[in-house]
Amino acid sequence: MxxxxxxxxxxxxxxxxxxxxxxxxxxxxxxxxxxxxxxxxxxxxxxxxxxxxxxxxxxxxxxxxxxxxxxxxxxxxxxxxxxxxxxxxxxxxxxxxxxxxxxxxxxxxxxxxxxxxxxxxxxxxxxxxxxxxxxxxxxxxxxxxxxxxxxxxxxxxxxxxxxxxxxxxxxxxxxxxxxxxxxxxxxxxxxxxxxxxxxxxxxxxQHSDSAIRTTEFRRFDIVDIFENLANFYILHGKHELANLIFTSRIPRAIFGNMNYFFYSCYGFDDVMYIMKKRDLLTKLSKFKGDRKFALKVKLFLLYPRLYYKLWFRFKNSID
CATH class of the missing domain: 3.90.550.10 (Spore Coat Polysaccharide Biosynthesis Protein SpsA; Chain A)
Known part of the structure; x- marks a missing residue:
């Protein structure tokens, strides 16, 4: 051919x-x-x-x-x-x-x-x-x-x-x-x-039996992907991009997926257990950027259960 x-x-x-x-x-x-x-x-x-x-x-x-x-x-x-x-x-x-x-x-x-x-x-x-x-x-x-x-x-x-x-x-x-x-x-x-x-x-x-549908807490695997990508950028001399991954993309991915689990009625204690086990709270704390988003992150890190109750009451965006 x-x-x-x-x-x-x-x-x-x-x-x-x-x-x-x-x-x-x-x-x-x-x-x-x-x-x-x-x-x-x-x-x-x-x-x-x-x-x-x-x-x-x-x-x-x-x-x-x-x-x-x-x-x-x-x-x-x-x-x-x-x-x-x-x-x-x-x-x-x-x-x-x-x-x-x-x-x-x-x-x-x-x-x-x-x-x-x-x-x-x-x-x-x-x-x-x-x-x-x-x-x-x-x-x-x-x-x-x-x-x-x-x-x-x-x-x-x-x-x-x-x-x-x-x-x-x-x-x-x-x-x-x-x-x-x-x-x-x-x-x-x-x-x-x-x-x-x-x-x-x-x-x-989008449908329930999609071949690429993920279950349980595998969505947090995206953090590992971005950490590997940051190393790739560092090896290629693109340190600004690597820094953006650690200070923006990873924290946003953690927060977005955390809210996804809350939205999907996963238990607060279960989500927190996984986040602590994978050291995601530390990685979330590295966020730098948008002031409104930074305030949400700060509130959650200081008072996670309060944030959860407020979020669940007012059904904030999962983004």
């Missing part, structure tokens, strides 16, 4: 309810110079049968790889390894994209490009988060993400393949929460700029 401009990588694990719709949305793109790479990660339902049925005769180059179940990171990495496109796009097997997803992303000149997404839960669709810039340097974009000034997900990006492969950027196996953010923020480090489109082209589907 000859090289194509874009490789679309789709990991699948027991997605028989959704993968047909996902593949239809990819096959029906107005942009046509792309290949589809589906990695079936040991599905035990009839996902593989649906995949083959949809792709057979679709008129596009495609690869279907079946492997023993090894997790979404291994599946995505396998897709990267076999891809031939100049650029790479990731789509999850239970999401879908609009017909202009690839045409909005592909410029052929930028290291990265980005479109907007919305979350869909049944009939409910979230509001998109538009950006007020069309071109941004990768370093400035990373800073905005670490300060949580933008809402961002790795699947919004189109990645220049040579950046990913030549720098051996890969998803970390065995991690169920945050491996995609780590991948994107590492990849962006090696590039120059991002082209931004405010077109909403990606629909992220």
């Amino acid at each position: 000859s090289n194509v401009k874009v490789s679309v990588i789709i990991p699948v694990y027991n997605c028989s309810k959704y993968i047909g719709n996902t593949l239809d949305s990819v096959i029906n793109q107005t942009f046509r110079d792309f290949e589809i790479i589906v990695i079936d990660d040991g599905s035990t339902d009839n996902s593989l049968e649906i995949i083959n049925e949809k792709l057979n005769g679709c008129g596009l180059q495609y690869k279907v790889i079946h492997q023993e179940n090894a997790g979404v990171s291994v599946a995505r990495n396998r897709g990267v390894d076999v891809s031939t496109g100049d650029y790479i796009v990731f789509i999850d097997g239970d999401d879908y994209v609009l017909h202009n997803h690839l045409s909005e992303l592909y410029t052929g000149t930028n290291d990265f490009s980005l479109t907007q997404f919305v979350k869909q839960d049944g009939e409910k669709v979230s509001n998109p988060n538009y950006f007020d810039f069309e071109i941004i340097s990768t370093e400035e974009f990373i800073k905005k993400e670490l300060n949580m000034e933008i809402l961002f997900n790795f699947f919004q990006l189109m990645y220049k393949s040579s950046i990913i492969k030549e720098n051996n950027v890969r998803f970390t196996p065995g991690i169920v929460y945050g491996e995609d953010t780590e991948f994107a923020l590492k990849a962006l480090t090696y590039g120059d700029r991002i082209h931004i489109s405010n077109e909403v082209t990606y629909y992220y589907i």
Whole structure:
């Protein structure tokens, strides 16, 4: 097969309810110079049968790889390894994209490009988060993400393949929460700029049986991811970015996930036990930045049970 401009990588694990719709949305793109790479990660339902049925005769180059179940990171990495496109796009097997997803992303000149997404839960669709810039340097974009000034997900990006492969950027196996953010923020480090489109082209589907749904306190694993990312930045001489991780991104992640657990009716004592066990209170105390957020953190650290009671009474945002 000859090289194509874009490789679309789709990991699948027991997605028989959704993968047909996902593949239809990819096959029906107005942009046509792309290949589809589906990695079936040991599905035990009839996902593989649906995949083959949809792709057979679709008129596009495609690869279907079946492997023993090894997790979404291994599946995505396998897709990267076999891809031939100049650029790479990731789509999850239970999401879908609009017909202009690839045409909005592909410029052929930028290291990265980005479109907007919305979350869909049944009939409910979230509001998109538009950006007020069309071109941004990768370093400035990373800073905005670490300060949580933008809402961002790795699947919004189109990645220049040579950046990913030549720098051996890969998803970390065995991690169920945050491996995609780590991948994107590492990849962006090696590039120059991002082209931004405010077109909403990606629909992220939320449902109770999602293959990437996390349970219990694994959400706090994002702290480990960002600590590893900080070490990565230090090794690459990007000390300002590493400092932002410790003084902004990690404290915000801890506080946001803590409130998520409160919102989900986890017991106060259970949450506090885990936070103390993982030394998250110390890491939370390192926050520097937004005064309003700093006051919330200070109140919680001084009077955690009081904060919990006040939060639960007034149902503050979990962000």
